[in-house]
Amino acid sequence: MPEKKSESNRRDFLTGRVIKQAAEQAGENLADYLSNATEEITVPSGGSTIRLSTRAMATEFAVVMNPGRSQQVIQASDALDMLHELEQLMTVYRSNSEMSRVNAEAAAGPVSIDSRLFEVLDQSRQICLDTEGGFDPSSGPLIALWQDRRRLGRIPTQTEIDSCLAHTGIDQFEFDHTNQTIHYRFPENELNLGGIGKGYALDVAGQFLKEQKLENWLFYGGFSSILARGSHNQLQGWPVGIKNPLFTSQRLGTILLKNYAMSTSGSSVQHFRHEGKRYGHILDPRTGWPVSELLSVTVIAPSAALADALSTAFYVIGIEKALEYCENHSEVGTILIPAPTQGRKLSPVIRGIPNEFLFLDRDQLLS
Known part of the structure:
Protein backbone atom coordinates (compact mmCIF):
# COMPACT_ATOMS: atom_id res chain seq x y z
CA MET A 1 0.00 0.00 0.00
CA PRO A 2 1.20 3.58 -0.56
CA GLU A 3 2.55 5.57 2.38
CA LYS A 4 0.06 8.39 1.75
CA LYS A 5 -3.47 8.05 0.38
CA SER A 6 -5.99 10.73 -0.49
CA GLU A 7 -9.25 11.17 1.37
CA SER A 8 -11.49 10.24 -1.56
CA ASN A 9 -11.12 7.98 -4.58
CA ARG A 10 -7.73 6.44 -3.76
CA ARG A 11 -8.60 5.76 -0.14
CA ASP A 12 -12.31 5.03 -0.25
CA PHE A 13 -13.07 4.06 -3.79
CA LEU A 14 -16.04 2.15 -2.47
CA THR A 15 -18.30 4.84 -1.09
CA GLY A 16 -21.68 4.90 0.54
CA ARG A 17 -23.03 4.66 4.05
CA VAL A 18 -22.98 1.48 6.05
CA ILE A 19 -26.30 -0.28 5.63
CA LYS A 20 -27.89 -2.95 7.70
CA GLN A 21 -28.46 -5.54 5.00
CA ALA A 22 -25.12 -7.33 4.56
CA ALA A 23 -26.15 -9.00 1.31
CA GLU A 24 -27.11 -5.68 -0.26
CA GLN A 25 -23.85 -4.11 0.90
CA ALA A 26 -21.86 -6.98 -0.59
CA GLY A 27 -23.60 -6.67 -3.93
CA GLU A 28 -23.25 -2.90 -4.14
CA ASN A 29 -19.59 -2.86 -3.13
CA LEU A 30 -18.63 -5.63 -5.51
CA ALA A 31 -20.48 -3.92 -8.36
CA ASP A 32 -18.53 -0.75 -7.62
CA TYR A 33 -15.26 -2.67 -7.67
CA LEU A 34 -16.01 -4.37 -10.97
CA SER A 35 -17.17 -1.18 -12.66
CA ASN A 36 -14.18 0.84 -11.46
CA ALA A 37 -11.56 -1.78 -12.30
CA THR A 38 -9.84 -1.50 -15.66
CA GLU A 39 -11.00 -3.83 -18.41
CA GLU A 40 -7.57 -5.30 -19.12
CA ILE A 41 -6.00 -6.48 -15.88
CA THR A 42 -2.44 -7.70 -15.67
CA VAL A 43 -2.03 -9.50 -12.39
CA PRO A 44 1.30 -8.56 -10.74
CA SER A 45 3.72 -11.41 -10.19
CA GLY A 46 6.89 -11.90 -8.23
CA GLY A 47 10.48 -12.21 -9.41
CA SER A 48 13.73 -13.53 -7.96
CA THR A 49 14.09 -13.26 -4.20
CA ILE A 50 16.27 -14.25 -1.27
CA ARG A 51 14.49 -15.91 1.64
CA LEU A 52 15.57 -16.64 5.22
CA SER A 53 13.33 -18.38 7.75
CA THR A 54 13.10 -19.65 11.29
CA ARG A 55 10.49 -21.40 13.39
CA ALA A 56 8.99 -19.54 16.33
CA MET A 57 5.60 -19.29 18.03
CA ALA A 58 4.67 -22.71 16.58
CA THR A 59 4.89 -21.43 13.01
CA GLU A 60 7.34 -20.40 10.30
CA PHE A 61 8.59 -16.83 10.06
CA ALA A 62 10.48 -15.68 6.98
CA VAL A 63 12.04 -12.56 5.50
CA VAL A 64 11.86 -12.28 1.70
CA MET A 65 14.18 -9.77 0.01
CA ASN A 66 15.18 -8.63 -3.43
CA PRO A 67 18.60 -9.91 -4.55
CA GLY A 68 21.24 -7.40 -3.48
CA ARG A 69 24.08 -6.70 -1.09
CA SER A 70 25.23 -9.53 1.13
CA GLN A 71 24.87 -7.41 4.28
CA GLN A 72 21.07 -7.64 4.04
CA VAL A 73 21.25 -11.38 4.70
CA ILE A 74 23.01 -10.77 8.01
CA GLN A 75 20.48 -8.08 8.93
CA ALA A 76 17.55 -10.37 8.11
CA SER A 77 19.11 -13.16 10.15
CA ASP A 78 19.44 -10.81 13.13
CA ALA A 79 15.78 -9.82 12.77
CA LEU A 80 14.74 -13.47 12.78
CA ASP A 81 16.78 -14.10 15.93
CA MET A 82 14.76 -11.41 17.71
CA LEU A 83 11.62 -13.51 17.33
CA HIS A 84 12.79 -16.12 19.80
CA GLU A 85 13.31 -13.53 22.52
CA LEU A 86 9.85 -12.09 21.80
CA GLU A 87 8.32 -15.56 21.97
CA GLN A 88 9.86 -16.10 25.39
CA LEU A 89 8.33 -12.80 26.44
CA MET A 90 4.78 -13.39 25.19
CA THR A 91 4.02 -17.11 25.18
CA VAL A 92 1.67 -18.71 27.71
CA ARG A 185 -9.38 -8.82 39.52
CA PHE A 186 -9.65 -12.61 39.94
CA PRO A 187 -7.16 -15.51 40.11
CA GLU A 188 -9.00 -17.08 37.18
CA ASN A 189 -8.17 -14.10 34.94
CA GLU A 190 -5.69 -14.70 32.14
CA LEU A 191 -4.22 -12.68 29.27
CA ASN A 192 -3.18 -14.42 26.06
CA LEU A 193 -1.54 -12.77 23.05
CA GLY A 194 -2.35 -15.55 20.59
CA GLY A 195 -4.37 -13.22 18.35
CA ILE A 196 -1.83 -10.40 18.16
CA GLY A 197 1.57 -11.75 19.23
CA LYS A 198 2.80 -12.78 15.78
CA GLY A 199 1.91 -9.39 14.38
CA TYR A 200 3.65 -7.56 17.22
CA ALA A 201 6.76 -9.68 16.68
CA LEU A 202 6.74 -8.73 12.99
CA ASP A 203 6.43 -5.05 13.91
CA VAL A 204 9.39 -5.18 16.30
CA ALA A 205 11.60 -7.15 13.91
CA GLY A 206 10.47 -4.98 11.00
CA GLN A 207 11.41 -1.83 12.89
CA PHE A 208 14.89 -3.29 13.36
CA LEU A 209 15.20 -3.82 9.58
CA LYS A 210 14.13 -0.22 8.96
CA GLU A 211 16.76 1.01 11.40
CA GLN A 212 19.33 -1.01 9.46
CA LYS A 213 18.29 0.92 6.31
CA LEU A 214 16.96 -2.23 4.62
CA GLU A 215 14.36 -0.72 2.32
CA ASN A 216 12.66 -3.56 0.39
CA TRP A 217 11.43 -6.70 2.13
CA LEU A 218 8.40 -8.80 3.00
CA PHE A 219 8.24 -10.38 6.46
CA TYR A 220 5.62 -13.00 7.26
CA GLY A 221 4.62 -15.21 10.16
CA GLY A 222 2.52 -18.29 9.51
CA PHE A 223 1.45 -17.00 6.08
CA SER A 224 -1.57 -15.23 7.63
CA SER A 225 0.41 -12.31 9.09
CA ILE A 226 2.45 -10.19 6.67
CA LEU A 227 4.42 -6.95 6.89
CA ALA A 228 5.86 -5.40 3.72
CA ARG A 229 8.15 -2.48 3.06
CA GLY A 230 9.24 -1.00 -0.24
CA SER A 231 8.70 -2.71 -3.57
CA HIS A 232 9.52 -5.81 -5.59
CA ASN A 233 9.97 -6.67 -9.25
CA GLN A 234 9.40 -3.05 -10.41
CA LEU A 235 5.90 -3.10 -8.90
CA GLN A 236 4.19 -0.62 -6.56
CA GLY A 237 4.64 -3.04 -3.69
CA TRP A 238 4.92 -6.76 -2.93
CA PRO A 239 2.33 -9.06 -4.59
CA VAL A 240 0.52 -11.12 -1.94
CA GLY A 241 -2.01 -13.79 -2.83
CA ILE A 242 -5.52 -13.98 -1.37
CA LYS A 243 -6.99 -17.48 -1.16
CA ASN A 244 -10.52 -18.41 -2.12
CA PRO A 245 -11.99 -19.43 1.29
CA LEU A 246 -14.23 -22.02 -0.37
CA PHE A 247 -11.46 -23.61 -2.42
CA THR A 248 -8.24 -22.86 -0.56
CA SER A 249 -6.03 -24.23 -3.33
CA GLN A 250 -7.32 -21.45 -5.62
CA ARG A 251 -6.09 -17.87 -5.59
CA LEU A 252 -8.98 -15.41 -5.45
CA GLY A 253 -6.77 -12.44 -6.12
CA THR A 254 -3.58 -10.52 -5.46
CA ILE A 255 -2.97 -7.40 -3.42
CA LEU A 256 0.06 -5.14 -3.72
CA LEU A 257 1.32 -4.44 -0.23
CA LYS A 258 3.70 -1.56 0.42
CA ASN A 259 4.64 -0.12 3.81
CA TYR A 260 1.59 -1.82 5.26
CA ALA A 261 0.63 -5.03 7.03
CA MET A 262 -1.96 -7.62 6.13
CA SER A 263 -3.69 -10.40 8.04
CA THR A 264 -6.35 -12.94 7.14
CA SER A 265 -8.70 -14.85 9.44
CA GLY A 266 -11.23 -17.54 8.64
CA SER A 267 -12.52 -20.97 9.60
CA SER A 268 -12.47 -22.67 6.20
CA VAL A 269 -9.55 -24.87 7.29
CA GLN A 270 -9.72 -24.95 11.10
CA HIS A 271 -13.13 -26.28 12.06
CA PHE A 272 -14.79 -29.42 13.33
CA ARG A 273 -18.17 -31.13 13.18
CA HIS A 274 -20.24 -32.39 16.06
CA GLU A 275 -23.56 -34.19 15.61
CA GLY A 276 -23.75 -32.95 12.03
CA LYS A 277 -23.12 -29.28 12.83
CA ARG A 278 -20.01 -27.38 11.75
CA TYR A 279 -18.13 -25.29 14.32
CA GLY A 280 -15.35 -22.87 13.42
CA HIS A 281 -12.31 -22.19 15.60
CA ILE A 282 -12.92 -18.45 16.02
CA LEU A 283 -15.02 -17.69 19.10
CA ASP A 284 -17.04 -14.60 19.91
CA PRO A 285 -15.45 -13.54 23.23
CA ARG A 286 -18.72 -11.92 24.25
CA THR A 287 -20.84 -15.09 23.98
CA GLY A 288 -18.28 -17.89 24.11
CA TRP A 289 -19.66 -19.52 20.95
CA PRO A 290 -18.10 -19.89 17.47
CA VAL A 291 -19.10 -17.35 14.82
CA SER A 292 -19.91 -18.16 11.21
CA GLU A 293 -21.31 -15.12 9.35
CA LEU A 294 -18.17 -14.70 7.26
CA LEU A 295 -15.98 -17.14 5.36
CA SER A 296 -12.87 -15.00 5.69
CA VAL A 297 -11.62 -11.54 6.56
CA THR A 298 -8.53 -9.81 5.21
CA VAL A 299 -7.35 -6.60 6.87
CA ILE A 300 -4.64 -4.16 5.82
CA ALA A 301 -3.34 -1.77 8.47
CA PRO A 302 -0.27 0.32 9.30
CA SER A 303 1.03 -2.30 11.75
CA ALA A 304 1.01 -6.10 11.75
CA ALA A 305 -0.26 -6.23 15.32
CA LEU A 306 -3.29 -4.11 14.42
CA ALA A 307 -3.96 -6.11 11.24
CA ASP A 308 -3.75 -9.38 13.19
CA ALA A 309 -6.15 -8.32 15.90
CA LEU A 310 -8.61 -6.64 13.54
CA SER A 311 -8.88 -9.61 11.19
CA THR A 312 -10.13 -11.64 14.15
CA ALA A 313 -12.30 -8.81 15.47
CA PHE A 314 -13.95 -8.17 12.09
CA TYR A 315 -14.68 -11.87 11.70
CA VAL A 316 -16.45 -11.76 15.07
CA ILE A 317 -18.36 -8.47 14.82
CA GLY A 318 -19.52 -8.99 11.23
CA ILE A 319 -19.83 -6.86 8.12
CA GLU A 320 -21.78 -3.89 9.40
CA LYS A 321 -19.62 -3.23 12.47
CA ALA A 322 -16.41 -3.90 10.53
CA LEU A 323 -17.35 -1.29 7.94
CA GLU A 324 -18.23 1.16 10.68
CA TYR A 325 -14.76 0.67 12.13
CA CYS A 326 -13.17 1.38 8.74
CA GLU A 327 -15.30 4.50 8.37
CA ASN A 328 -13.82 5.78 11.63
CA HIS A 329 -10.25 4.58 10.93
CA SER A 330 -9.34 5.57 7.39
CA GLU A 331 -5.92 3.94 7.65
CA VAL A 332 -7.54 0.47 7.75
CA GLY A 333 -8.84 -1.43 4.72
CA THR A 334 -10.62 -4.76 4.52
CA ILE A 335 -11.98 -7.53 2.31
CA LEU A 336 -14.93 -9.29 3.96
CA ILE A 337 -16.18 -12.47 2.30
CA PRO A 338 -19.60 -13.78 3.38
CA ALA A 339 -20.83 -17.24 2.45
CA PRO A 340 -22.48 -17.22 -0.99
CA THR A 341 -26.27 -17.21 -0.96
CA GLN A 342 -26.30 -19.44 -4.03
CA GLY A 343 -23.75 -21.28 -6.12
CA ARG A 344 -20.03 -21.09 -5.50
CA LYS A 345 -19.19 -17.58 -6.62
CA LEU A 346 -18.26 -15.01 -4.01
CA SER A 347 -19.41 -11.46 -3.28
CA PRO A 348 -16.66 -9.81 -1.23
CA VAL A 349 -17.30 -6.55 0.58
CA ILE A 350 -14.28 -4.29 0.00
CA ARG A 351 -13.47 -1.10 1.83
CA GLY A 352 -10.43 1.18 1.78
CA ILE A 353 -8.27 -0.69 -0.77
CA PRO A 354 -7.68 1.28 -4.00
CA ASN A 355 -8.29 -0.46 -7.32
CA GLU A 356 -4.69 -0.12 -8.44
CA PHE A 357 -3.53 -2.29 -5.53
CA LEU A 358 -6.18 -5.03 -5.74
CA PHE A 359 -6.53 -7.64 -8.48
CA LEU A 360 -9.41 -10.12 -8.11
CA ASP A 361 -10.25 -13.04 -10.38
CA ARG A 362 -13.60 -11.99 -11.83
CA ASP A 363 -14.43 -15.57 -12.81
CA GLN A 364 -14.73 -16.40 -9.12
CA LEU A 365 -16.96 -13.41 -8.32
CA LEU A 366 -20.72 -13.07 -8.52
CA SER A 367 -21.24 -10.18 -10.91
Whole structure:
Protein backbone atom coordinates (compact mmCIF):
# COMPACT_ATOMS: atom_id res chain seq x y z
CA MET A 1 0.00 0.00 0.00
CA PRO A 2 1.20 3.58 -0.56
CA GLU A 3 2.55 5.57 2.38
CA LYS A 4 0.06 8.39 1.75
CA LYS A 5 -3.47 8.05 0.38
CA SER A 6 -5.99 10.73 -0.49
CA GLU A 7 -9.25 11.17 1.37
CA SER A 8 -11.49 10.24 -1.56
CA ASN A 9 -11.12 7.98 -4.58
CA ARG A 10 -7.73 6.44 -3.76
CA ARG A 11 -8.60 5.76 -0.14
CA ASP A 12 -12.31 5.03 -0.25
CA PHE A 13 -13.07 4.06 -3.79
CA LEU A 14 -16.04 2.15 -2.47
CA THR A 15 -18.30 4.84 -1.09
CA GLY A 16 -21.68 4.90 0.54
CA ARG A 17 -23.03 4.66 4.05
CA VAL A 18 -22.98 1.48 6.05
CA ILE A 19 -26.30 -0.28 5.63
CA LYS A 20 -27.89 -2.95 7.70
CA GLN A 21 -28.46 -5.54 5.00
CA ALA A 22 -25.12 -7.33 4.56
CA ALA A 23 -26.15 -9.00 1.31
CA GLU A 24 -27.11 -5.68 -0.26
CA GLN A 25 -23.85 -4.11 0.90
CA ALA A 26 -21.86 -6.98 -0.59
CA GLY A 27 -23.60 -6.67 -3.93
CA GLU A 28 -23.25 -2.90 -4.14
CA ASN A 29 -19.59 -2.86 -3.13
CA LEU A 30 -18.63 -5.63 -5.51
CA ALA A 31 -20.48 -3.92 -8.36
CA ASP A 32 -18.53 -0.75 -7.62
CA TYR A 33 -15.26 -2.67 -7.67
CA LEU A 34 -16.01 -4.37 -10.97
CA SER A 35 -17.17 -1.18 -12.66
CA ASN A 36 -14.18 0.84 -11.46
CA ALA A 37 -11.56 -1.78 -12.30
CA THR A 38 -9.84 -1.50 -15.66
CA GLU A 39 -11.00 -3.83 -18.41
CA GLU A 40 -7.57 -5.30 -19.12
CA ILE A 41 -6.00 -6.48 -15.88
CA THR A 42 -2.44 -7.70 -15.67
CA VAL A 43 -2.03 -9.50 -12.39
CA PRO A 44 1.30 -8.56 -10.74
CA SER A 45 3.72 -11.41 -10.19
CA GLY A 46 6.89 -11.90 -8.23
CA GLY A 47 10.48 -12.21 -9.41
CA SER A 48 13.73 -13.53 -7.96
CA THR A 49 14.09 -13.26 -4.20
CA ILE A 50 16.27 -14.25 -1.27
CA ARG A 51 14.49 -15.91 1.64
CA LEU A 52 15.57 -16.64 5.22
CA SER A 53 13.33 -18.38 7.75
CA THR A 54 13.10 -19.65 11.29
CA ARG A 55 10.49 -21.40 13.39
CA ALA A 56 8.99 -19.54 16.33
CA MET A 57 5.60 -19.29 18.03
CA ALA A 58 4.67 -22.71 16.58
CA THR A 59 4.89 -21.43 13.01
CA GLU A 60 7.34 -20.40 10.30
CA PHE A 61 8.59 -16.83 10.06
CA ALA A 62 10.48 -15.68 6.98
CA VAL A 63 12.04 -12.56 5.50
CA VAL A 64 11.86 -12.28 1.70
CA MET A 65 14.18 -9.77 0.01
CA ASN A 66 15.18 -8.63 -3.43
CA PRO A 67 18.60 -9.91 -4.55
CA GLY A 68 21.24 -7.40 -3.48
CA ARG A 69 24.08 -6.70 -1.09
CA SER A 70 25.23 -9.53 1.13
CA GLN A 71 24.87 -7.41 4.28
CA GLN A 72 21.07 -7.64 4.04
CA VAL A 73 21.25 -11.38 4.70
CA ILE A 74 23.01 -10.77 8.01
CA GLN A 75 20.48 -8.08 8.93
CA ALA A 76 17.55 -10.37 8.11
CA SER A 77 19.11 -13.16 10.15
CA ASP A 78 19.44 -10.81 13.13
CA ALA A 79 15.78 -9.82 12.77
CA LEU A 80 14.74 -13.47 12.78
CA ASP A 81 16.78 -14.10 15.93
CA MET A 82 14.76 -11.41 17.71
CA LEU A 83 11.62 -13.51 17.33
CA HIS A 84 12.79 -16.12 19.80
CA GLU A 85 13.31 -13.53 22.52
CA LEU A 86 9.85 -12.09 21.80
CA GLU A 87 8.32 -15.56 21.97
CA GLN A 88 9.86 -16.10 25.39
CA LEU A 89 8.33 -12.80 26.44
CA MET A 90 4.78 -13.39 25.19
CA THR A 91 4.02 -17.11 25.18
CA VAL A 92 1.67 -18.71 27.71
CA TYR A 93 2.96 -22.18 26.83
CA ARG A 94 6.19 -21.85 28.82
CA SER A 95 5.97 -21.59 32.59
CA ASN A 96 9.09 -19.41 32.75
CA SER A 97 7.91 -16.78 30.25
CA GLU A 98 7.15 -13.20 31.25
CA MET A 99 3.49 -13.59 30.23
CA SER A 100 3.12 -16.74 32.35
CA ARG A 101 4.65 -14.94 35.32
CA VAL A 102 2.16 -12.09 34.97
CA ASN A 103 -0.76 -14.52 34.73
CA ALA A 104 0.45 -16.30 37.87
CA GLU A 105 1.09 -13.21 40.01
CA ALA A 106 -1.13 -10.33 38.89
CA ALA A 107 -4.21 -11.36 40.88
CA ALA A 108 -2.26 -10.88 44.11
CA GLY A 109 -1.46 -7.25 43.29
CA PRO A 110 -0.07 -4.94 40.59
CA VAL A 111 2.82 -6.57 38.71
CA SER A 112 5.61 -4.67 36.96
CA ILE A 113 6.35 -6.10 33.52
CA ASP A 114 8.71 -5.73 30.60
CA SER A 115 7.97 -2.54 28.66
CA ARG A 116 7.51 -4.41 25.38
CA LEU A 117 5.01 -6.80 26.94
CA PHE A 118 3.12 -3.90 28.51
CA GLU A 119 3.04 -2.19 25.11
CA VAL A 120 1.44 -5.09 23.26
CA LEU A 121 -0.96 -5.87 26.11
CA ASP A 122 -2.06 -2.24 26.24
CA GLN A 123 -2.50 -2.23 22.47
CA SER A 124 -4.65 -5.36 22.83
CA ARG A 125 -6.72 -3.61 25.51
CA GLN A 126 -7.35 -0.61 23.24
CA ILE A 127 -8.32 -2.75 20.24
CA CYS A 128 -10.70 -4.68 22.49
CA LEU A 129 -12.39 -1.42 23.47
CA ASP A 130 -12.45 -0.09 19.90
CA THR A 131 -14.08 -3.28 18.56
CA GLU A 132 -16.57 -3.58 21.42
CA GLY A 133 -15.02 -6.86 22.55
CA GLY A 134 -14.71 -8.44 19.11
CA PHE A 135 -11.05 -8.96 19.90
CA ASP A 136 -10.33 -9.77 23.53
CA PRO A 137 -6.93 -10.91 24.88
CA SER A 138 -8.66 -12.28 27.99
CA SER A 139 -10.61 -14.96 26.08
CA GLY A 140 -7.93 -17.65 26.46
CA PRO A 141 -9.99 -19.68 28.98
CA LEU A 142 -12.83 -19.92 26.46
CA ILE A 143 -10.48 -21.16 23.76
CA ALA A 144 -8.98 -23.71 26.15
CA LEU A 145 -12.47 -24.87 27.14
CA TRP A 146 -13.48 -25.54 23.54
CA GLN A 147 -10.20 -27.32 22.78
CA ASP A 148 -10.56 -29.55 25.82
CA ARG A 149 -14.20 -30.45 25.17
CA ARG A 150 -13.42 -31.15 21.52
CA ARG A 151 -10.78 -33.68 22.63
CA LEU A 152 -13.50 -35.30 24.75
CA GLY A 153 -15.76 -35.56 21.69
CA ARG A 154 -18.34 -32.99 22.72
CA ILE A 155 -19.02 -29.26 22.81
CA PRO A 156 -19.10 -27.20 26.01
CA THR A 157 -22.32 -26.77 27.94
CA GLN A 158 -23.73 -23.29 28.39
CA THR A 159 -22.95 -23.59 32.12
CA GLU A 160 -19.29 -24.25 31.33
CA ILE A 161 -19.19 -21.31 28.93
CA ASP A 162 -20.85 -19.01 31.46
CA SER A 163 -18.26 -20.02 34.05
CA CYS A 164 -15.48 -18.86 31.70
CA LEU A 165 -17.32 -15.69 30.74
CA ALA A 166 -17.48 -14.71 34.41
CA HIS A 167 -13.70 -14.27 34.34
CA THR A 168 -13.17 -12.76 30.89
CA GLY A 169 -13.54 -9.20 29.67
CA ILE A 170 -10.94 -6.45 29.54
CA ASP A 171 -12.68 -4.53 32.34
CA GLN A 172 -11.33 -7.15 34.78
CA PHE A 173 -7.75 -5.99 34.19
CA GLU A 174 -6.31 -2.78 35.64
CA PHE A 175 -3.57 -1.14 33.54
CA ASP A 176 -1.37 1.44 35.27
CA HIS A 177 0.36 3.38 32.49
CA THR A 178 2.50 5.47 34.82
CA ASN A 179 4.12 2.51 36.54
CA GLN A 180 3.57 0.00 33.72
CA THR A 181 1.85 -2.52 35.94
CA ILE A 182 -1.16 -4.78 35.53
CA HIS A 183 -3.51 -6.05 38.21
CA TYR A 184 -6.03 -8.88 37.72
CA ARG A 185 -9.38 -8.82 39.52
CA PHE A 186 -9.65 -12.61 39.94
CA PRO A 187 -7.16 -15.51 40.11
CA GLU A 188 -9.00 -17.08 37.18
CA ASN A 189 -8.17 -14.10 34.94
CA GLU A 190 -5.69 -14.70 32.14
CA LEU A 191 -4.22 -12.68 29.27
CA ASN A 192 -3.18 -14.42 26.06
CA LEU A 193 -1.54 -12.77 23.05
CA GLY A 194 -2.35 -15.55 20.59
CA GLY A 195 -4.37 -13.22 18.35
CA ILE A 196 -1.83 -10.40 18.16
CA GLY A 197 1.57 -11.75 19.23
CA LYS A 198 2.80 -12.78 15.78
CA GLY A 199 1.91 -9.39 14.38
CA TYR A 200 3.65 -7.56 17.22
CA ALA A 201 6.76 -9.68 16.68
CA LEU A 202 6.74 -8.73 12.99
CA ASP A 203 6.43 -5.05 13.91
CA VAL A 204 9.39 -5.18 16.30
CA ALA A 205 11.60 -7.15 13.91
CA GLY A 206 10.47 -4.98 11.00
CA GLN A 207 11.41 -1.83 12.89
CA PHE A 208 14.89 -3.29 13.36
CA LEU A 209 15.20 -3.82 9.58
CA LYS A 210 14.13 -0.22 8.96
CA GLU A 211 16.76 1.01 11.40
CA GLN A 212 19.33 -1.01 9.46
CA LYS A 213 18.29 0.92 6.31
CA LEU A 214 16.96 -2.23 4.62
CA GLU A 215 14.36 -0.72 2.32
CA ASN A 216 12.66 -3.56 0.39
CA TRP A 217 11.43 -6.70 2.13
CA LEU A 218 8.40 -8.80 3.00
CA PHE A 219 8.24 -10.38 6.46
CA TYR A 220 5.62 -13.00 7.26
CA GLY A 221 4.62 -15.21 10.16
CA GLY A 222 2.52 -18.29 9.51
CA PHE A 223 1.45 -17.00 6.08
CA SER A 224 -1.57 -15.23 7.63
CA SER A 225 0.41 -12.31 9.09
CA ILE A 226 2.45 -10.19 6.67
CA LEU A 227 4.42 -6.95 6.89
CA ALA A 228 5.86 -5.40 3.72
CA ARG A 229 8.15 -2.48 3.06
CA GLY A 230 9.24 -1.00 -0.24
CA SER A 231 8.70 -2.71 -3.57
CA HIS A 232 9.52 -5.81 -5.59
CA ASN A 233 9.97 -6.67 -9.25
CA GLN A 234 9.40 -3.05 -10.41
CA LEU A 235 5.90 -3.10 -8.90
CA GLN A 236 4.19 -0.62 -6.56
CA GLY A 237 4.64 -3.04 -3.69
CA TRP A 238 4.92 -6.76 -2.93
CA PRO A 239 2.33 -9.06 -4.59
CA VAL A 240 0.52 -11.12 -1.94
CA GLY A 241 -2.01 -13.79 -2.83
CA ILE A 242 -5.52 -13.98 -1.37
CA LYS A 243 -6.99 -17.48 -1.16
CA ASN A 244 -10.52 -18.41 -2.12
CA PRO A 245 -11.99 -19.43 1.29
CA LEU A 246 -14.23 -22.02 -0.37
CA PHE A 247 -11.46 -23.61 -2.42
CA THR A 248 -8.24 -22.86 -0.56
CA SER A 249 -6.03 -24.23 -3.33
CA GLN A 250 -7.32 -21.45 -5.62
CA ARG A 251 -6.09 -17.87 -5.59
CA LEU A 252 -8.98 -15.41 -5.45
CA GLY A 253 -6.77 -12.44 -6.12
CA THR A 254 -3.58 -10.52 -5.46
CA ILE A 255 -2.97 -7.40 -3.42
CA LEU A 256 0.06 -5.14 -3.72
CA LEU A 257 1.32 -4.44 -0.23
CA LYS A 258 3.70 -1.56 0.42
CA ASN A 259 4.64 -0.12 3.81
CA TYR A 260 1.59 -1.82 5.26
CA ALA A 261 0.63 -5.03 7.03
CA MET A 262 -1.96 -7.62 6.13
CA SER A 263 -3.69 -10.40 8.04
CA THR A 264 -6.35 -12.94 7.14
CA SER A 265 -8.70 -14.85 9.44
CA GLY A 266 -11.23 -17.54 8.64
CA SER A 267 -12.52 -20.97 9.60
CA SER A 268 -12.47 -22.67 6.20
CA VAL A 269 -9.55 -24.87 7.29
CA GLN A 270 -9.72 -24.95 11.10
CA HIS A 271 -13.13 -26.28 12.06
CA PHE A 272 -14.79 -29.42 13.33
CA ARG A 273 -18.17 -31.13 13.18
CA HIS A 274 -20.24 -32.39 16.06
CA GLU A 275 -23.56 -34.19 15.61
CA GLY A 276 -23.75 -32.95 12.03
CA LYS A 277 -23.12 -29.28 12.83
CA ARG A 278 -20.01 -27.38 11.75
CA TYR A 279 -18.13 -25.29 14.32
CA GLY A 280 -15.35 -22.87 13.42
CA HIS A 281 -12.31 -22.19 15.60
CA ILE A 282 -12.92 -18.45 16.02
CA LEU A 283 -15.02 -17.69 19.10
CA ASP A 284 -17.04 -14.60 19.91
CA PRO A 285 -15.45 -13.54 23.23
CA ARG A 286 -18.72 -11.92 24.25
CA THR A 287 -20.84 -15.09 23.98
CA GLY A 288 -18.28 -17.89 24.11
CA TRP A 289 -19.66 -19.52 20.95
CA PRO A 290 -18.10 -19.89 17.47
CA VAL A 291 -19.10 -17.35 14.82
CA SER A 292 -19.91 -18.16 11.21
CA GLU A 293 -21.31 -15.12 9.35
CA LEU A 294 -18.17 -14.70 7.26
CA LEU A 295 -15.98 -17.14 5.36
CA SER A 296 -12.87 -15.00 5.69
CA VAL A 297 -11.62 -11.54 6.56
CA THR A 298 -8.53 -9.81 5.21
CA VAL A 299 -7.35 -6.60 6.87
CA ILE A 300 -4.64 -4.16 5.82
CA ALA A 301 -3.34 -1.77 8.47
CA PRO A 302 -0.27 0.32 9.30
CA SER A 303 1.03 -2.30 11.75
CA ALA A 304 1.01 -6.10 11.75
CA ALA A 305 -0.26 -6.23 15.32
CA LEU A 306 -3.29 -4.11 14.42
CA ALA A 307 -3.96 -6.11 11.24
CA ASP A 308 -3.75 -9.38 13.19
CA ALA A 309 -6.15 -8.32 15.90
CA LEU A 310 -8.61 -6.64 13.54
CA SER A 311 -8.88 -9.61 11.19
CA THR A 312 -10.13 -11.64 14.15
CA ALA A 313 -12.30 -8.81 15.47
CA PHE A 314 -13.95 -8.17 12.09
CA TYR A 315 -14.68 -11.87 11.70
CA VAL A 316 -16.45 -11.76 15.07
CA ILE A 317 -18.36 -8.47 14.82
CA GLY A 318 -19.52 -8.99 11.23
CA ILE A 319 -19.83 -6.86 8.12
CA GLU A 320 -21.78 -3.89 9.40
CA LYS A 321 -19.62 -3.23 12.47
CA ALA A 322 -16.41 -3.90 10.53
CA LEU A 323 -17.35 -1.29 7.94
CA GLU A 324 -18.23 1.16 10.68
CA TYR A 325 -14.76 0.67 12.13
CA CYS A 326 -13.17 1.38 8.74
CA GLU A 327 -15.30 4.50 8.37
CA ASN A 328 -13.82 5.78 11.63
CA HIS A 329 -10.25 4.58 10.93
CA SER A 330 -9.34 5.57 7.39
CA GLU A 331 -5.92 3.94 7.65
CA VAL A 332 -7.54 0.47 7.75
CA GLY A 333 -8.84 -1.43 4.72
CA THR A 334 -10.62 -4.76 4.52
CA ILE A 335 -11.98 -7.53 2.31
CA LEU A 336 -14.93 -9.29 3.96
CA ILE A 337 -16.18 -12.47 2.30
CA PRO A 338 -19.60 -13.78 3.38
CA ALA A 339 -20.83 -17.24 2.45
CA PRO A 340 -22.48 -17.22 -0.99
CA THR A 341 -26.27 -17.21 -0.96
CA GLN A 342 -26.30 -19.44 -4.03
CA GLY A 343 -23.75 -21.28 -6.12
CA ARG A 344 -20.03 -21.09 -5.50
CA LYS A 345 -19.19 -17.58 -6.62
CA LEU A 346 -18.26 -15.01 -4.01
CA SER A 347 -19.41 -11.46 -3.28
CA PRO A 348 -16.66 -9.81 -1.23
CA VAL A 349 -17.30 -6.55 0.58
CA ILE A 350 -14.28 -4.29 0.00
CA ARG A 351 -13.47 -1.10 1.83
CA GLY A 352 -10.43 1.18 1.78
CA ILE A 353 -8.27 -0.69 -0.77
CA PRO A 354 -7.68 1.28 -4.00
CA ASN A 355 -8.29 -0.46 -7.32
CA GLU A 356 -4.69 -0.12 -8.44
CA PHE A 357 -3.53 -2.29 -5.53
CA LEU A 358 -6.18 -5.03 -5.74
CA PHE A 359 -6.53 -7.64 -8.48
CA LEU A 360 -9.41 -10.12 -8.11
CA ASP A 361 -10.25 -13.04 -10.38
CA ARG A 362 -13.60 -11.99 -11.83
CA ASP A 363 -14.43 -15.57 -12.81
CA GLN A 364 -14.73 -16.40 -9.12
CA LEU A 365 -16.96 -13.41 -8.32
CA LEU A 366 -20.72 -13.07 -8.52
CA SER A 367 -21.24 -10.18 -10.91
